[in-house]
Amino acid sequence: MQNQKAIPFSPPRVDQKTIDAVTEVLKSGWITTGPKTRELEAKINVYCGSGRTLCLNAWTNAAELVLRWFGVGPGDEVIVPAYTYAATANIVVHVGAVPVMVDVIDYNMDVEVLRKAITPRTKVIMPVDIAGLPCDYDTIMDMVKSPEVLAMFNAANDRQEMLGRILVLNDAAHSFGAEYKGKKVGSQCDVAGFSFHAVKNLTTAEGGAVTLNLPAPFNNDDIWTALNRSALHGQTKDALSKTQAGQWRYDIVEPGFKCNMTDLQAAIGLVELERYDNDTLVRRKAICERYTAAFAGQTAFKVPHFEDSNRTSCYHLYMLRINGATEAQRDAIIQYAAEQGVSTNVHFQPLPLLSYYKGLGYKMADYPNAWACYANEISLPVYYDLTDEQVDRIVQTMIEAVQHVMK
Numbered sequence: 001m002q003n004q005k006a007i008p009f010s011p012p013r014v015d016q017k018t019i020d021a022v023t024e025v026l027k028s029g030w031i032t033t034g035p036k037t038r039e040l041e042a043k044i045n046v047y048c049g050s051g052r053t054l055c056l057n058a059w060t061n062a063a064e065l066v067l068r069w070f071g072v073g074p075g076d077e078v079i080v081p082a083y084t085y086a087a088t089a090n091i092v093v094h095v096g097a098v099p100v101m102v103d104v105i106d107y108n109m110d111v112e113v114l115r116k117a118i119t120p121r122t123k124v125i126m127p128v129d130i131a132g133l134p135c136d137y138d139t140i141m142d143m144v145k146s147p148e149v150l151a152m153f154n155a156a157n158d159r160q161e162m163l164g165r166i167l168v169l170n171d172a173a174h175s176f177g178a179e180y181k182g183k184k185v186g187s188q189c190d191v192a193g194f195s196f197h198a199v200k201n202l203t204t205a206e207g208g209a210v211t212l213n214l215p216a217p218f219n220n221d222d223i224w225t226a227l228n229r230s231a232l233h234g235q236t237k238d239a240l241s242k243t244q245a246g247q248w249r250y251d252i253v254e255p256g257f258k259c260n261m262t263d264l265q266a267a268i269g270l271v272e273l274e275r276y277d278n279d280t281l282v283r284r285k286a287i288c289e290r291y292t293a294a295f296a297g298q299t300a301f302k303v304p305h306f307e308d309s310n311r312t313s314c315y316h317l318y319m320l321r322i323n324g325a326t327e328a329q330r331d332a333i334i335q336y337a338a339e340q341g342v343s344t345n346v347h348f349q350p351l352p353l354l355s356y357y358k359g360l361g362y363k364m365a366d367y368p369n370a371w372a373c374y375a376n377e378i379s380l381p382v383y384y385d386l387t388d389e390q391v392d393r394i395v396q397t398m399i400e401a402v403q404h405v406m407k
Contacts, residue, residue: 004341004393005341006341006342006343007341007342007343007381007386007390007393007394008343008381009199009343009344009345009379009381010199010345010381010382010383011383011385012198012199012203012205012383013203013272013280013383013384013385017271018268018271021267021268021270021271022264022267022268024267025263025264025267026264028263030240030263031262031263031264032239032260032262032263033238033239033240033260033261033262033263034239034240034263035240035263036263036266036267036270037055037260037261037262037263037265037266039266039270040055040204040261040266040269040270040273041053041054041055041209043270043273044186044194044209044211044273045211047184047186047273048184048185048186048187048192048211049183049184049186049187050186050187050192050211050212050213051187051211051212051213051214051220052211052212052220052221052223052224053209053210053211053212053224054209054210054212054224054227054228054231055204055207055208055209055261055265055266055269056207056208056209056210056231056259056260056261057206057207057208057259057260057261057262057265058195058197058206058207058208058259059087059171059173059193059194059195059196059197059208060087060090060091060208061208061231061257061259062193062194062208062209062210062259063087063091063126063169063171063191063193063208063210064091064094064095065210065227065230065231065257065259066167066169066191066193066210066227067091067092067094067095067097067124067169068095068230069159069223069226069227069230070123070124070159070160070163070167071123071156071157071159071160072092072095072097072123072124073095073096073097074096074097075097075121076096076097076098076121076122076123076124076156077097077098077099077100077119077121077122077123078092078097078098078099078100078122078123078124078125078126079099079100079101079102079114079117079118079122079124079125079126080092080099080100080101080102080126080128080171080351081101081102081103081104081108081109081126081127081128081370082101082102082103082104082350082351082352082362082366082367082370083103083104083107083128083130083348083350083351083367083369083370083373083374084128084130084171084348084351085173085347085348086351086354086356086357087173088126088128088171088351089101089351089357092126097123098121099351099357100117100119100122101351101352101362101366101367102114102117102367103366103367103368103369103370104130104367104369104370104373105369106373107130107131107133107319107373108127108128108129108130108133108135108136109127109128109135109140110369111136111139111140111143114140114143115143115149118143118149118152118166119152120152120153120154121154122152122153122166123156123160123166123167124166124167124168124169125140125144125166125167125168125169126168126169126170126171127140127168127170127171127189128171128173128174129170129171129172129173129174129175129178129185130174130317130319130347131174131304131313131316131317131319131347132174132175132177132178132201132306132313132314132315132316132317133175133178133305133306133307133311133313134172134175134178134179134180134185134188134311134313135170136310137168137170137180137188137189138181138188140168140189141168141188141189144165144166144168145165149165149166150164150165153165153166162217162218163190163214163215163218167190167191168189168190168191169189169190169191169192169193170185170188170189170191170192170193171193172185172186172192172193172194173193173194173195173197173200173208174195174200174314174316174317175194175313175314175316176194176196176200176201176202176314177201177202177276177277177281177314178311178312178313178314179311179312180310180311181310181311185314186211186213187211187213188213189213190213190214190215191210191211191212191213191214192210192211192213193208193209193210194208194209194210194211195207195208196208196209196265196269200316201276201280201281201284201314201315201316202269202272202273202276202280203268203269203272204261204265204266204268204269204272205265205268206265207261207265207266207269210227212224228260229253229254229256230254230256230257231256231257231258231259231260232256232258232260233252233255233256233257233258234252234253234254234255234256235250235251235252235256236250236251236252236253237250238260279384280384281314281315283384284314284315284316284382284383284384285306285315287315287318287382287386287391288304288306288315288318288382290388290391290392291303291318291320291380291391291394291395292304294391294392294395295320295395298399299323300322300323300324300399300402300406301320301321301322301323301398301402302320302321302322302323303320303321304317304318304319304320304321315382316382317347317379317382318379318380318381318382319347319377319378319379320377320378320379320380320398321376321377321378322376322377322378322402322406323376324376324406325375325376325402325405325406326375326376327374327375327376329376329405329406330346330375330376330377330378332405333378333398333401333402333405333406334346334378334401336400336401336404336405337394337397337398337401340397340400340401342381342393342394342397342398343381344378344379344380344381345378345379346374346377346378346379347377347379348374349374350364350367350370350371350373350374352364352366352367352370353374378398380394380398381394
């Protein structure tokens with residue numbers, strides 16, 4: 001196998017359609033935020049069935065702007081799962097609040113532990129859709145609206161007073177195109193945040209979006225305007241608006257940030273969105289099903305699940321578990337596979353393992369399920385151009401790796 005071509009973990013899909021779309025924008029003379037970005041926002045909004053959509057340069061900045069819009073800051077708490085990528089907690093730290101970590105069940109946030117973690121300081125809950133399988137949104141939304149939780153909520157500003165409860169900001173970085181109770185992810189919680197990073201199912205190279213679903217008396221168009229302004233240094237006009245005859249003058253109404261999406265990025269996203277359901281997801285599902293069929297009957301492996309009565313995954317990751325493997329054995333299996341030219345990954349190191357959060361006093365022992373999810377997990381390649389023959393080679397490599405390491 002060592003003489004065969006290496007199989008990467010997750011290269012982006014870049015074909016002639018992608019190249020033509022980017023070339024068109026380059027030739028148009030308008031490459032920053034403009035008509036393509038607004039077109040992508042509108043199409044995502046229809047796709048997700050949400051109230052309004054804003055595209056920005058990353059999930060991280062999109063979600064952080066929402067925390068800032070809601071007035072989350074020092075003294076506040078935001079509940080996150082211990083099992084997630086660091087960005088989920090990092091943005092809480094960015095605004096000066098405290099990330100309160102809870103353990104997981106089968107990768108997603110344990111709602112019973114979540115309920116016990118809510119205090120009068122809780123302002124936001126951030127459930128994370130690991131690998132593309134949605135959380136139980138309805139249970140979480142019902143929880144924040146329950147009388148006992150409502151009684152604990154302490155509003156610190158007009159927006160918090162208007163909502164009157166904890167905000168639910170869904171970290172849907174993995175789950176664009178997944179479904180919950182027959183509806184696309186993006187409309188079930190107050191806000192959902194998507195990532196369009198290069199390794200995601202739908203990419204804009206770098207990029208992200210938030211879908212806004214705040215209830216009345218909020219106006220999601222007004223929230224979109226506020227977030228868009230914050231993403232442009234607090235400027236009252238974007239670059240496209242300023243090109244209109246005589247409309248150069250603008251004002252700065254807040255010390256905002258700089259995290260807008262460009263039309264170059266949006267052009268890639270528009271191509272990806274057009275072929276997403278009927279092409280991209282079809283192929284990703286086929287790859288995952290081929291893996292599962294191949295590992296069936298292999299007692300060394302625990303395969304992931306991708307749907308149940310309420311949820312359907314978007315097949316973002318194939319998170320294979322190695323039964324009985326220690327963390328060190330898992331790492332040795334990854335090393336063996338790499339030596340055979342098969343790239344894999346691990347999702348994720350739980351937050352308490354990371355030096356920064358360990359230094360803040362978070363202890364891995366407090367999150368045993370998160371540790372169990374991580375310690376023997378290996379993510380296998382899943383991407384559009386992965387062939388059936390390569391899938392079969394990956395399967396055989398993993399079987400050989402486990403036999404080699406755990407003999």
